Amino acid sequence: MTASSNPARWVLHLDMDAFYASAEQLTRPTVRDRPVLVGGLGPRSVVAGASYQARVFGARSAMPMGQARRLCPHAVVLPPRFVLYQALSEQVMGVLAAAAPVLEPISLDEAFLEPPALAGADVAQVEAFGVELRAAVRAATGLPASVGAGSGKQLAKIASELAKPDGLRVVAPTDERSVLDPLPVRALWGVGPVAEANLLKFGIQTIGELAAMELREATTVLGVAMGTELHRLARGVDDRPVAPRGAAKQVSAETTFDIDLTAMSAVHEAVARMTQAAHRRLVSAGRAARTVSVKVRSADFTTASRSETAAVASTDLGALTAVAKRLATAAVPAGGVRLIGVSLAGLTDDPPQALFETYRPVDTAEPEPEQPEPGQPEPAAGEQPVVGHTMSGQAAAASEPTWRPGDDVRHAEHGHGWVQGAGHGRVTVRFETRSTGPGRARTLAADDPALSRGDPLASLG
Structure with a gap:
């Protein structure tokens, strides 16, 4: 049974628009209509948040701050204030909890919900619910939010992206294929650079093309577990429940290289990219990390791991990257490197005030x-x-x-x-x-x- 044959289920995904930057514009009215970048000015600082006025110029979250400032030189740069974002997030989650007994927060600024009141509802009723939900969030916080609704979590998240900024999109069961099919495969949950590259080798660029594959072909390209799951999602089959999430114990990123790395400089460049990817998830969740771990797999599939734990949790990308590079140097075996992974663990919900290096x-x-x-x-x-x-x-x-x-x-x-x-x-x-x-x-x-x-x-x- 596909999700489109079960119109009784409605999952909603609410995502706050440019949350960090919007919070700054809310509480500092002078910059309300100006491009705003949240982050530091140090040489290794990254953008934690960018307002839509800054995004027009190409600036975005997780971009090096220097690059963002070159793209948008007239932007206002402000340091992050996590205590403020946490307080606003609690207000948002309070509104959502009142709308549905079961809530699944994904980060400070987004969550899934499956309101019992919408079981068996038609599209008009879901739209009316979404309008009221967005209005309630704005009344409680003063901030804009986008809401997407569909028969499962994947569709709801895609719909909220299509609704941005400050909008509402309800994907009716009869419209699922027309919404999903033209989207790039990267829009699917779980499709990262490696999976995308593997699919592109077989000429699969869109979700519709992935859905049209035989399951056997999908598992050959992506592996049994990932291929089966992504093939289901591409076809609109998504029966994953909306459920409270336990706090993540770590955030990580890894990649397998098409050609083995043989130069230490290339290894360090890859480690820096992996650390930045993990750091992006760390910052998005409003957390800090004490432990850095690096995993290196050699050309003969031998795996070596190294880790280091600090006394104080950190969100400093430069410091975390330096540790990861040092650990990689010790872990790299003789011969080529086929896989590198970096994980950040020992997480705490209380990031230090000096989140980013300031120039x-x-x-x-x-x-x-x-x-x-x-x-x-x-x-x-x-x-x-x-x-x-x-x-x-x-x-x-x-x-x-x-x-x-x-x-x-x-x-x-x-x-x-x-x-x-x-x-x-x-x-x-x-x-x-x-x-x-x-x-x-x-x-x-x-x-x-x-x-x-x-x-x-x-x-x-």
Whole structure:
């Protein structure tokens, strides 16, 4: 029986749109309509989130920050605030839990649900439910969300992607083939670069072409387990239940090479790619890792593994990659390497505040002047260079607080705000929260006794 012959089942997938960047735009109204990149400015920093205004220029999540800034040089770059994202995620999941007794969160910003109220419902009823669900999420959080619905989890996830941004897509049972068939095979759950490459060798580019294969052919190309599962999904057969997920114990990535690697430089390049792929999943789940493990399989199928555990969990891509490369050097056998895998384990739900390395060159510019009132011409937020305090041999500078762009602050008189720039013993703060609308920027002494570290959650006020 195919999923399309069972119209009584409706699975929904809700995905928050550009979640990290949208959260920043929500709580910092000055950048609400501007391109926003969430991440650090260090040489190894990657983009944790990109607003749709930044995506227009080609910037996207998991891209090196340097590349994203070259594509979108006028973007506002802000450091991640996971405590804020976690709080908003809990609000979203609360809305979804009220709509369905069983919820399957995938990450901070997406989840599956199968509302009992929709059992046997028609398309119009599912659409009405989706409209109400999206409205409830926006009312609770102020953020946009896309919702997809179909007869199984695969269709629901594909539908939510088709609905982006800020939309709703319900795939009726009679429309499943017309939706699935033209999509690239990479759109299927479980099809990564290796599986895609294997299918392309046999001329299989679309889901429809995979569905038209004989099961025997699919398992020959992809292996019995993967071939059987992907062939079912391509045909719309997806009876996997919506069920609560236990916390993942590790995130990993691996690849098998068409030609064995023989140079250590090539091994290190592959390890860096695998670490970045695993790191992307780590960041998406809002977690940090203590243990890095590397698996290397030689040309004669001998497998060697090495691991290293740190005292403190980290999300620093540069640090994790350095460990993985060191472990790979010790694990590589004589002869060629046919497979490399990197896994990050010892996961914690409490990432450190310094999620990404931040670039702070010595300040060579004059302090940013106080900005005019909102509504009058002013420099856009985020366009000032990121600067730190110059020491210049002055003992006073060493005792000043260190402020970085994006820091949350609290001022006894002006309330909650965030740092736009700092240098020469001065700090420019934009005083605003979610409810204030675009706020005024003021330049203060970096050691102003009325200025203190702020709680990111206060920006929700």
